[in-house]
Amino acid sequence: xxxxxxxxxxxxxxxxxxxxxxxxxxxxxxxxxxxxxxxxxxxxxxxxxxxxxxxxxxxxxxxxxxxxxxxxxxxxxxxxxxxxxxxxxxxxxxxxxxxxxxxxxxxxxxxxxxxxxxxxxxxxxxxxxxxxxxxxxxxxxxxxxxxxxxxxxxxxxxxxxxxxxxxxxxxxxxxxxxxxxxxxxxxxxxxxxxxxxxxxxxxxxxxxxxxxxxxxxxxxxxxxxxxxxxxxxxxxxxxxxxxxxxxxxxxxxxxxxxxxxxxxxxxxxxxxxxxxxxxxxxxxxxxxxxxxxxxxxxx
Numbered sequence: 001x002x003x004x005x006x007x008x009x010x011x012x013x014x015x016x017x018x019x020x021x022x023x024x025x026x027x028x029x030x031x032x033x034x035x036x037x038x039x040x041x042x043x044x045x046x047x048x049x050x051x052x053x054x055x056x057x058x059x060x061x062x063x064x065x066x067x068x069x070x071x072x073x074x075x076x077x078x079x080x081x082x083x084x085x086x087x088x089x090x091x092x093x094x095x096x097x098x099x100x101x102x103x104x105x106x107x108x109x110x111x112x113x114x115x116x117x118x119x120x121x122x123x124x125x126x127x128x129x130x131x132x133x134x135x136x137x138x139x140x141x142x143x144x145x146x147x148x149x150x151x152x153x154x155x156x157x158x159x160x161x162x163x164x165x166x167x168x169x170x171x172x173x174x175x176x177x178x179x180x181x182x183x184x185x186x187x188x189x190x191x192x193x194x195x196x197x198x199x200x201x202x203x204x205x206x207x208x209x210x211x212x213x214x215x216x217x218x219x220x221x222x223x224x225x226x227x228x229x230x231x232x233x234x235x236x237x238x239x240x241x242x243x244x245x246x247x248x249x250x251x252x253x254x255x256x257x258x259x260x261x262x263x264x265x266x267x268x269x270x271x272x273x274x275x276x277x278x279x280x281x282x283x284x285x286x287x288x289x290x291x292x293x294x295x296x297x298x299x
Contacts, residue, residue, distance in 0.1 A: 003067055003097055004032040006202050012067065016093040020203060024087050025137035027201040029069040034200050035134070038211055039073035041193055042132035042157040055079045055103075058128040061120060061153070063111040063143060064136045066090070068097040074132060075101040082123050084111040112142055116150035131156040137205070140164050141180045148187035148214065156188070156214040165192060165210035172281045179238035183231065186221070186282060188214040222286040226293045233285050233292070237277025245280070246273035257296060265291045 002008045009028055013019070020026045029035050037047045043056055051073075060078040065071040065085055071094075074081045081104040085094065088108050098104055107119070120129055131153040135143050140160045147156060160168075168184055169192050170176035184190060196209040224230035236252035237245060246266060250259045257265075266273045269287040271280070280288075 001097075003028075003069055003072070004030050006030055009067060009202055012093055012096070016096065018089055018093050021087060021089070023138060024064075025139070026064075026066055026087070027134075027137070027203060027205050028067045029134065029200060030202045031200040032069075034196055035070040035073045037194070038070060038134070038157060038159055039077055039132060041211065041213065042074070042130050042155065043077050044155070045077075051076055058130060058154075059120075059124040061116070061129065061131050061133075063133045063147075065094060065106065066134070068094055070132070070134050071098065071104060072101065075104050078130075079103060080124065080127075081105070082107060082119065084109055084114060084119075086110050112139060112146055116147065117152045120150070120152045128154055130154055132158070134159045137161055137207075144168070144214075145180070145183055148184060148216075151187075151216070153216070155216075157193070157211065158214070159196060159209050159211045162195060162208040162210040165212050168212060168214075173279045177278045178241075179234050182234045182238070182280075182282060182285065184214065186230075188216050190214050222282045224286050224289050226289060229293055230286065230289045233289050237280055237285065239277075241276065241278060243276070244273065245271065245275045245277055248277055261296065265295060268295070 036051065040047050042060065045052065056078055058078055059080045060074050062071060062074060062081065062083040065083040071081065071083050083104065083106045085106055085108055091108065094106055129152060131147055135158050141164060144158065147153065167176045167178050167181055168190050170181050191213045193211040193213055196211065198204050198206070198208060236249050239252055240248045246259065246263060249262050253262060263273055265288060269291045271284055271288060
C-alpha cells in the first residue's frame, strides 16, 4: 500500500467508506518528498540529509492527519506523536495506515476546542515538543493562534495557504499585513520556508500552499501590562482597514471612550491619529495600550 499513490488512496477510501468533506478542508499529499521535507524541517534537519537513523529525543503534535501522509514521517523522526483529528470518518482508515507504528496516538476531537497545553502536559510531561502539521485550510488562522497561545511548543512548522503565509510573514505597512500578522508575531518569529504547488495534493486545491516556521521568542518583543487590552487594540486597529486609526478605534471603543479621549491617548502615545492600523508595529500598539490602560483603566 502506497499512501502517496492516488490509485491506492482511492482504494483505501473505498475500502473504508471514506469520502472527502469540504467543511474540513481535506487534501491528501501525493508527493512523498513534501511531507518528508516538512517533517524534517520540524526536527531541524536539512532535507538533503534524509530521515534520521534513530528517533529524536523529542515529541510532536499534529492537527489534521488526513490519511497519515505527514503523520507517518513524524513517527519516523519523533519518539512519540499525538495527532488530533476532528473527522471520525477517518478512524478506520487511519487505524489501517498507522498500524505499523507504536509511537502514535490519534485523538478524535476538535483541535480548536482542545486544551493543547493540557494535552501536551498529560502526554509528554516536560519533554521537548514541537508542532508540525498540514493545517486544514478551513481553520488556518484560528488554529495558528490557538497553537501559539498554548505556549507549549519549542518550534512550529506548518503548511498553510500561501495567501495566509504571506500575511503572517508581512511587515507593518505591507499590503498583506493584518491583525493575524500582529497577533502571531507577538508570540513568535515567523519565516517562510518553501511553497508547495496544488499538483501535490488529492483532491487538487485551488490555491498554492506554503510551509512556514514559527519559533517562539526567547525574549518577547513587547510586554504589555494588559494583554487583553493589547489584543483588543489589534482588533480595533485592523477592523476597518480603509479608515484612519482614530476612526477605527472610535468605532471599536465607542461604547467606552469618546473620540476626544482616544485622540488624547494617541497624542500621548506619540502616534498620529490619521495613520492606518496596518502601519502600526507591535511596539506602537503596546505604546497605545500603555497610555489607554493608565489613563482610563477605571473604565
